[in-house]
Amino acid sequence: xxxxxxxxxxxxxxxxxxxxxxxxxxxxxxxxxxxxxxxxxxxxxxxxxxxxxxxxxxxxxxxxxxxxxxxxxxxxxxxxxxxxxxxxxxxxxxxxxxxxxxxxxxxxxxxxxxxxxxxxxxxxxxxxxxxxxxxxxxxxxxxxxxxxxxxxxxxxxxxxxxxxxxxxxxxxxxxxxxxxxxxxxxxxxxxxxxxxxxxxxxxxxxxxxxxxxxxxxxxxxxxxxxxxxxxxxxxxxxxxxxxxxxxxxxxxxxxxxxxxxxxxxxxxxxxxxxxxxxxxxxxxxxxxxxxxxxxxxxxxxxxxxxxxxxxxxxxxxxxxxxxxxxxxxxxxxxxxxxxxxxxxxxxxxxxxxxxxxxxxxxxxxxxxxxxxxxxxxxxxxxxxxxxxxxxxxxxxxxxxxxxxxxxxxxxxxxxxxxxxxxxxxxxxxxxxxxxxxxxxxxxxxxxxxxxxxxxxxxxxxxxxxxxxx
Numbered sequence: 001x002x003x004x005x006x007x008x009x010x011x012x013x014x015x016x017x018x019x020x021x022x023x024x025x026x027x028x029x030x031x032x033x034x035x036x037x038x039x040x041x042x043x044x045x046x047x048x049x050x051x052x053x054x055x056x057x058x059x060x061x062x063x064x065x066x067x068x069x070x071x072x073x074x075x076x077x078x079x080x081x082x083x084x085x086x087x088x089x090x091x092x093x094x095x096x097x098x099x100x101x102x103x104x105x106x107x108x109x110x111x112x113x114x115x116x117x118x119x120x121x122x123x124x125x126x127x128x129x130x131x132x133x134x135x136x137x138x139x140x141x142x143x144x145x146x147x148x149x150x151x152x153x154x155x156x157x158x159x160x161x162x163x164x165x166x167x168x169x170x171x172x173x174x175x176x177x178x179x180x181x182x183x184x185x186x187x188x189x190x191x192x193x194x195x196x197x198x199x200x201x202x203x204x205x206x207x208x209x210x211x212x213x214x215x216x217x218x219x220x221x222x223x224x225x226x227x228x229x230x231x232x233x234x235x236x237x238x239x240x241x242x243x244x245x246x247x248x249x250x251x252x253x254x255x256x257x258x259x260x261x262x263x264x265x266x267x268x269x270x271x272x273x274x275x276x277x278x279x280x281x282x283x284x285x286x287x288x289x290x291x292x293x294x295x296x297x298x299x300x301x302x303x304x305x306x307x308x309x310x311x312x313x314x315x316x317x318x319x320x321x322x323x324x325x326x327x328x329x330x331x332x333x334x335x336x337x338x339x340x341x342x343x344x345x346x347x348x349x350x351x352x353x354x355x356x357x358x359x360x361x362x363x364x365x366x367x368x369x370x371x372x373x374x375x376x377x378x379x380x381x382x383x384x385x386x387x388x389x390x391x392x393x394x395x396x397x398x399x400x401x402x403x404x405x406x407x408x409x410x411x412x413x414x415x416x417x418x419x420x421x422x423x424x425x426x427x428x429x430x431x432x433x434x435x436x437x438x439x440x441x442x443x444x445x446x447x448x449x450x451x452x453x454x455x456x457x458x459x460x461x462x463x464x465x466x467x468x469x
Contacts, residue, residue, distance in 0.1 A: 005277065006020075006024065006278075006279075006334065006338065007020045007021055007024065007277060007278070007279065007338075008020050009277050010220060010221070010275075010276070010277055014220070014221040015148075017275075017277075018148075018268075018271060018272060018275075019149070021271055021275055021279060021280065021338070022043075022149050022150070022271065024279070024338050025042065025043075025279055025280050025338045025339050025340070026040045026041075026042045026043070026339070027039070027040060027042060027043030027046075027149075027150075027267065027271070028040055028043050028149050028150065030149065031155075033154070034147065034154070035143070035144045035147035035152075035153055035154030035155075036153060036154055036155050037149050037150070037153050037155075037156075039157075039264070042339060043267060045288040045289075046267055046270065046282070046286065046288065047157065047264055047267055048288065049286050049287070049288050050190075050191075050266055050267075050286070051137065051159075053186055053190045053286070054159060054182070054186055054262065055135075055137070055159075057181070057182045057185065057186055058135050058159065058161065058178075058182060060182075061133070061174075061177060061178060061181070061182055062131075062133050063133040063134060063135040063161055063163070064133065064134060064135065065134075065135050065136065065137065066134050066135070066136055067136055067137075067138065068109075068112050068115050068116055068119070068136060068138075069109075069115060070108060070109050070138075070139075071094065071106040071107070071108065071109070072106060072107045072108075072109055072112075072114060072115045073104055073106055073107075074093065074104060074105045074106060074107050075104060076107075076114040076115060076118060077091075077107060077114055079114065079240040079241060080113070080114065080208050080236055080237055080240045082207050082208050082236070083113065083114070083207045083208035083236075083237075085207065086206075086207020086208065087110050087111070087142070087207060089143075090110055090142035090143050090144070091107050091108075091110060091142075091143065092107070092108040092110075092141045092143050092154075093105050093106070093107055093108075094106045094107075094108065108141040109138070109139075109140050109141065110140055110141060110142050111140060111160060111259075111261075112136060112138075112160055112162065113162065113208065113233070113237055113259055114237070114241075116134065116136075116162045117162075117237045117238070117240070117241040117243055117257075118241055120132060120162075120164050120241070120243045120255070121241045121242050121243040121244075124164055124243055124244070124245050124255060125245065125246065126245055126246040127166055127245055127246065127247055127248055129245060130164060130165055130166045130245060130255065131163055131164060131165045131166070131170060131174070132163060132164040132255075133161075133163045133174075134161065134162050134163065135159055135160070135161045135162075136159065136160050136161075136162075137157075137158075137159050138157070138158065138159075138160065139155055139156065139157050139158075140155070140156060140158060140160075141154060141155050142154065142156075148268075148469075149268070150264055150265060150267045150268030150271070151225070151265055151268040151469050152469070153264075156263050156264050156265070157263065157264045158261050158262060158263035158264065159261060159262060160259060160260070160261040161178065161258070161259060161260045161261065162257070162258070162259050163257060163258045163259075164238070164243060164255040164256070164257050165255060165256045165257070165258070166245065166247070166253070166255070166256070167256060168234070168256045170256065171232055171233075171234075171256035171257060171258050172211075172232055174258055175211070175213060175230045175231065175232045175258040175260065176213065176230070176452070178230045178258070178260045179197060179213040179215070179230040179260070179452075180197065183215055183227070183228045183230065183260075183262060184197055184215060187215060187217070187227060187228070187266075188391060189285070190283065190285045190286050191266065191269075191270065191283055191286060192274070192283040192285070192286075192387055192388075192390035192391040192394065193217050193227070193269065193270075193273055193274075193391070193394055194217065194218070194391060194394040194395035194397075194398050195215040195216060195217050195227055196215070196216045196217075196398070196443075196444065196446065196450075196464060197213070197214075197215055197444075197446070197451075197452055198213070198214055198216065198443070198444025198445050198446040198452055198453075198464060199211060199212065199213055199214070199444060199445050199452055199453060199456070200212035200213075200214050200229075200444060200445075201429075201432060201442050201444075201445060201456060201463075202429075202456065203429065203432060203442075204441065204442065204443075205231075206229060206231045206259075208233060208236050208237065209231040209232060209233055209234075209236075209259075210232050210233065210234035210236070211231065211232040212229055212230075212231050212232075213229065213230040213231070213232075213452060214226055214227075214228070214229050214443070214444050215227040215228045215229075216443045216444055216464065216466075217269055217273060217394075218273070218394070218397060218398040218401065218402075218418070218419060218466075219269070219272035219273055219469065220272050220273060220275065220397075221272070222401050222417050222418040222419070222466075222467075223466060223467050223468055223469055224419065224443045224464075224466035224467070224468040224469070225265070225268070225269050225272070225468065225469045226265075226443070226468070227262065227265070227266060227269060228260070228261065228262035228263075228266075229260065229261060230258065230259075230260035231258060231259050231260060232256075232257075232258055233256075233257040233258060233259060234256065234257070235254045235255070235256060235257070237257055238254040238255045238256070238257060239254055243255050243257075268469075270282070270283075270286075272469075273394055274340075274390055274394070275340070278337050278338070279337050279338035279339065279340055280338065280339055280340025281340045281342075281362055281363050281390065282339075282340040282341065282342060282362075283342075283386075283387050283390050284342045284343075284383035284384070284386055284387045285387055287318065287340075287341065287342055288318060289318055289319070289320040289339075289341050290317050290318045290319070290341070290342050290343065290379075290383060291312055291317050291318070291319050291320075291341070291342070291343045291344070291345060291379060292319070292320045292321075292322050292336050292341050292343075292344050292345070293305045293308050293309045293312065293319060293320070293321050293322065293344075293345045293347070294322040294329070294332060294333070294336075294344055294345065294346045294347065295322065295323045295324075295325050295347055295348075296325075296329045296346060296347065296348030296349070296351075297325050297329065297348065297349070298325070298348070298349050300349060300352055301325070301347050301348055301349060301351075301352060302323045302325060304347050304352055304372075305321055305322070305323050305347050306321055306323065308345060308347065308357070308372060308375065309321040311375070311376055312345075312375060312376055312379065314376075315376040315379075315380065316380070317379060317380070317383075320341075322336070329346075333346070333360075337362065340362055341362060342361065342362050342363060342383055342386055343359065343360070343361055343362065343379060343382065343383065344359070344360040344362070345357045345358075345359055345375060346358040346359075346360065346367075347372075351369075351372075354369070355371060355372055355373075356369045356370060356371055356372060357369070357370055357372055357375065358370075359375070359378075359382075361382060361386060362386075363386035363389055363390060364385075364386060364389060398419070400418075401417060401418030401419060402414075402418055402419040402420070402421060402464075403418065403419070403420050403421070404420075404421045404422075405420045405421070405422050406422065406423070406426055407422075407426070408422075408427060408431040408434045408435055410422075411427070411435060411440065411465040412435065412438045412440050414465070415438075415440045415465055415466050415467050416467075418466070419443075419464055419465065419466045420464075420465040420466070421462050421463070421464060421465075422462065422463050422465060423460075423461070423462055423463070424445055424456070424457070424461040424462060424463045425461070427442070427463050427465075432463075435465060439467060440465060440466065440467055441465070441466070441467075441468055442463045442464070442465055443464045443465065443466050443468060444463075444464050445461050445462070445463055445464075446461070446462050446464060447460060447461060447462070448460040448461075448462060
């Protein structure tokens with residue numbers, strides 16, 4: 001009788017496969033309050049690596065990290081009408097504290113535009129204070145009606161950037177810089193994720209923004225996931241909070257602003273874009289463990305595993321030594337397979353006699369014997385090849401499962417298995433509303449050549465249409 005699979009096969013039930021993998025790869029558990037999650041050490045290690053890579057790129061873009069309070073006076077949110085309307089259904093509001101009813105209810109941070117603008121108004125006095133470039137790593141709360149671990153939770157972790165500029169052009173260019181040179185560069189070159197860069201339609205824009213730039217990724221089941229956004233806020237918040245500066249000409253001017261964010265949703269994307277029926281496949285540049293060196297059994301193997309691990313660490317690889325010979329080797333191998341560690345170096349007594357190890361590569365699959373003294377030279381190149389393979393696979397999947405269509409009806413049909421591309425002139429807001437009735441959305445607008453259009457109605461603009469998480 002055949003063994004039951006460790007995970008529900010993706011082709012049988014993709015959502016169940018996702019939940020199985022989150023649990024069995026020890027990424028996260030459901031929290032005690034509906035919609036919350038406990039991120040386990042292996043999952044948090046992935047987020048930490050994402051933080052490190054993103055933080056370096058954000059700082060290269062000139063932003064500095066700061067921290068603002070979790071609690072925001074409810075009155076702050078009412079200052080920007082579109083903003084509060086957009087977030088009203090998701091707000092968690094505190095009315096009591098210290099055993100007493102609060103004089104003013106406070107909102108648990110859903111995003112920080114309002115409270116940050118209150119301080120920007122204090123900090124910005126003249127053109128010499130601009131640009132003001134701030135980033136925050138924090139948690140936020142948006143009361144989620146249909147939670148799913150990492151993808152939609154009532155509390156999640158993220159970074160949110162907030163900037164103030166002297167001119168509209170400076171703000172526009174900075175939002176575009178974050179979009180392309182921070183987010184897209186990180187997602188493609190570290191996460192090995194193919195993403196489409198575009199602008200949101202007015203219906204899909206961030207509440208309070210005049211333009212939203214987005215990055216959309218195709219998951220393994222053909223659905224879309226919004227990976228990150230960068231917003232031009234115009235002067236909406238500046239006028240609401242009185243954020244002005246004295247220009248070089250001696251005039252009081254309102255600042256122009258941006259905000260931008262990415263979240264722990266990227267961990268869910270990692271699972272759904274790269275995972276297979278055997279578990280995760282973690283891109284080597286991201287992996288906090290790139291290589292696990294495993295002793296099959298025996299004290300001699302354990303000693304050699306520790307020696308090889310030290311050599312590989314000295315070669316610059318991120319290595320974990322698994323010398324738990326009191327736990328069956330097969331069980332450990334399956335566990336590392338589930339966790340998606342890019343390479344396993346397996347050493348047993350027979351390998352020691354031959355001066356070799358068995359190298360198992362998670363991304364292309366398969367095993368082969370390799371001389372022990374060749375590992376330090378071979379592995380870095382192999383891992384780079386595996387990194388490139390994941391990006392190539394994700395791009396090929398998107399291209400293969402995207403159809404050019406000419407009507408909303410054809411777009412809905414294409415969205416059953418992938419994405420559709422339809423001229424925005426043929427769809428428009430009316431067609432977008434029809435798609436929404438079928439739970440299909442316009443993920444973004446792109447130019448015919450794949451670049452980001454400068455306006456919604458730019459000639460040749462194409463809508464990317466899909467079902468989405």
